[in-house]
Amino acid sequence: MKKLGPLLLGLIIGALAMYFYCNQGEAEMKTAQEITKPKGVVTPTEMKALDQAYNIKHNIINDSLFRKSADGGDNRSSWWSIEDIQNYINYSENQAGELGYKMDGLRVYLGSYPAKPGEMSGLTTMFIVPTGTKNTSQGAVFALQPMSGDIPGGNGLNIGSQGYPPGSNYPQ
Structure with missing residues (x-):
């Protein structure tokens, strides 16, 4: 009986320590998932400038080579749902x-x-x-990785929804 008291006290202290340790881990995980701004993010003003600069090329090609379609002209954009993009990435x-x-x-x-x-x-x-790059085993720790390229035989994603009307500029 004399040894039962310290054993119970040890279990209680251990349970409390685990409780506080696990709660601290959740807080650290939430802060570890901070939002990182990717390279190449552009502002709406910059996007408008890019879109307007493309008008000259688009008009020259579209007006001189193709007939006007009844549904509003040639596409200027494509749209995919977040679900389709996430599914495509996983696939x-x-x-x-x-x-x-x-x-x-x-x-x-x-x-x-x-x-x-x-x-x-x-x-x-x-x-x-x-x-991507070809999976290869390399013996050297500092071996140069080959440059990323299109994956031969990899399926692409097409059939995004067009703009409304198709020839609409940014923003829609």
Whole structure:
């Protein structure tokens, strides 16, 4: 019985210590998930300037090469839902691993639909492709990593929603 008291006291002190330790860990985890501003963030004013600067090129190409479409002209933007983007990232990371690559980014390309009668022939589209590097084992600690490129065989994401109307400038 003499040894039961210190044992119970030790269990109580241990339980309290764990309680306070675990609560402190949650607070640290919340502060560790701080929002980091990514490289390349631009302001709405800068986006308007970029969009307006593109007007000259867009108008020259669109007016001289393509007929005006009945639905408001050629696309100037594409839209994907957050859910579609997150699903695509997860899908692409998985596919990259299966192809022997480590996905490290996304690249957006401008494209144009090929000529097919009665479809979106010639209209602009944007599609996203995964980028990454080949998974290789290297013996050296300071080995140079190959540059990231489009992942061969990786599926892209297309069929974003167009602007309203399609030729609308920023902001919509």
